[in-house]
Amino acid sequence: MRTQRRVVALTFNAAWDVGGIARVLGVLRRYHAPATFFLTGDFADRHSAAARAIAKAGYGIGNHSYSHPHFETLKPGRRAAEVLRADHAIRAATGTAPLPFFRFPYGDTTPQQIAEVNALGFADIEWTTDTKGYLGPAGGMTVPKVIQRALDALRPGEIIQMHVGFHGQDTVLDADALPQLIDTLHAHGYQIAALYSRMRVRLGLPCLTCRRAGVRTCRFGFRCRRWQPIGRNGQRQGTGERR
Numbered sequence: 001m002r003t004q005r006r007v008v009a010l011t012f013n014a015a016w017d018v019g020g021i022a023r024v025l026g027v028l029r030r031y032h033a034p035a036t037f038f039l040t041g042d043f044a045d046r047h048s049a050a051a052r053a054i055a056k057a058g059y060g061i062g063n064h065s066y067s068h069p070h071f072e073t074l075k076p077g078r079r080a081a082e083v084l085r086a087d088h089a090i091r092a093a094t095g096t097a098p099l100p101f102f103r104f105p106y107g108d109t110t111p112q113q114i115a116e117v118n119a120l121g122f123a124d125i126e127w128t129t130d131t132k133g134y135l136g137p138a139g140g141m142t143v144p145k146v147i148q149r150a151l152d153a154l155r156p157g158e159i160i161q162m163h164v165g166f167h168g169q170d171t172v173l174d175a176d177a178l179p180q181l182i183d184t185l186h187a188h189g190y191q192i193a194a195l196y197s198r199m200r201v202r203l204g205l206p207c208l209t210c211r212r213a214g215v216r217t218c219r220f221g222f223r224c225r226r227w228q229p230i231g232r233n234g235q236r237q238g239t240g241e242r243r
Helices: 021-031 041-046 048-056 076-094 111-119 143-152 173-187 208-213
Strands: 007-014 036-039 060-063 158-164
Touching (some): 021 048, 021 173, 041 076, 048 060, 048 076, 076 111
Parallel strands (some): 007 036, 036 060
């Protein structure tokens, strides 16, 4: 996020199972902390109750593809189908319009793929750091390591990526770490900001929700018609990272 304010955004990917969702939602509610959840369409189809719970709690919901493939292995038509099928599944599961945000599976992006997503009415939203909590204890991760990864990248506008679901592990480390992570961020003088309120996204085309509604004024408050899809030197919009 482009800001000088000492704020960070919490984001959660949901692709596997619902193992950590109840705890994550409980912690966010207790701390009055905003967050954005990036759901795969497959997750929304299999766990519609969890998707509805996220939406009902008022958290932002973004698109994480339908089946979480490696996009570089797909032809453009298949990539578009992944995005649009996920959008349909998320709308059906939540009963509401998701944000016009897309997060590439595995964070694998190219300027061409970002341009394709932009043409569908979505902004590419990646991250500043991934806590790697999904690796679990078997992958050498612990709660202190999860928190330290977030702190190592701490700066105004940091976007933290976490995951919900066990993913074959005995625990959901990102859910375990979340209360201490929020406390630690506060101790460093940072507040949690809503990603969707800070991005100031400007899409080259009206976002998909607005196109479907046939309106020119974006319901999300984004300036839909003037956004440049990729910045100078290939920088990702909103993260300042180059990959």
